[in-house]
Amino acid sequence: MAEQRVFTLSQIAQHKSKKDCWLVINGRVVDVTKFLEEHPGGDEVLIESAGKDATKSFEDIGHSKAAHNLLLKYQVGVLQGYSFQEADSKVSSRNEYKGKEMSAFVIKDNRLPSKYVAFLEFFVPLLVAGFFFSYRYLTKAAEITH
Numbered sequence: 300m301a302e303q304r305v306f307t308l309s310q311i312a313q314h315k316s317k318k319d320c321w322l323v324i325n326g327r328v329v330d331v332t333k334f335l336e337e338h339p340g341g342d343e344v345l346i347e348s349a350g351k352d353a354t355k356s357f358e359d360i361g362h363s364k365a366a367h368n369l370l371l372k373y374q375v376g377v378l379q380g381y382s383f384q385e386a387d388s389k390v391s392s393r394n395e396y397k398g399k400e401m402s403a404f405v406i407k408d409n410r411l412p413s414k415y416v417a418f419l420e421f422f423v424p425l426l427v428a429g430f431f432f433s434y435r436y437l438t439k440a441a442e443i444t445h
């Protein structure tokens with residue numbers, strides 16, 4: 300799981316060089332020093348935002364899911380006031396979800412509907428046949444009487 304060390308913006312602002320480059324993206328503090336050379340968008344854009352909240356620049360590009368996943372790889376902590384329950388969860392402020400257990404989920408019991416289906420499959424043709432034969436019987440009976 301990604302690092303949960305808490306940093307303030309002024310602490311992050313200390314890491315604004317090519318040799319020590321941190322950014323804040325969506326509340327995650329990422330150390331991209333080792334990623335500068337690899338960044339497909341070039342190192343300049345990262346260095347420009349070094350030590351700052353680069354969320355807007357990051358989101359404006361429309362980075363892929365892979366790029367978002369890389370944030371987790373380079374994450375060294377969170378910006379003060381942010382907390383993350385798990386890798387992909389939305390930001391929740393001030394540990395609001397801390398200690399919350401995984402919510403239970405219910406597997407839908409589909410035995411009941413299939414019973415109804417069996418009932419219908421059996422009785423509906425029987426009823427139709429019943430109606431048909433009673434209709435035939437009654438019309439025949441009516442013919443004889445006339």
Ligand code: HEM
Nearest residue numbers: 339340344345348353356357360362363365366369370373
């Ligand atoms: C100031 C913040 C950032 C800016 C302005 C920025 C800008 C860009 C730009 C312009 C491209 C497009 C390159 C091209 O198509 O030629 C790009 C691609 C990419 N960036 Fe960034 N970037 C930023 C931060 C990051 C961070 C922090 C990561 C990951 C740790 C990252 C990962 C990637 C990846 C993987 C691509 C390849 C395309 C994709 O998968 O979306 N970027 N970036």
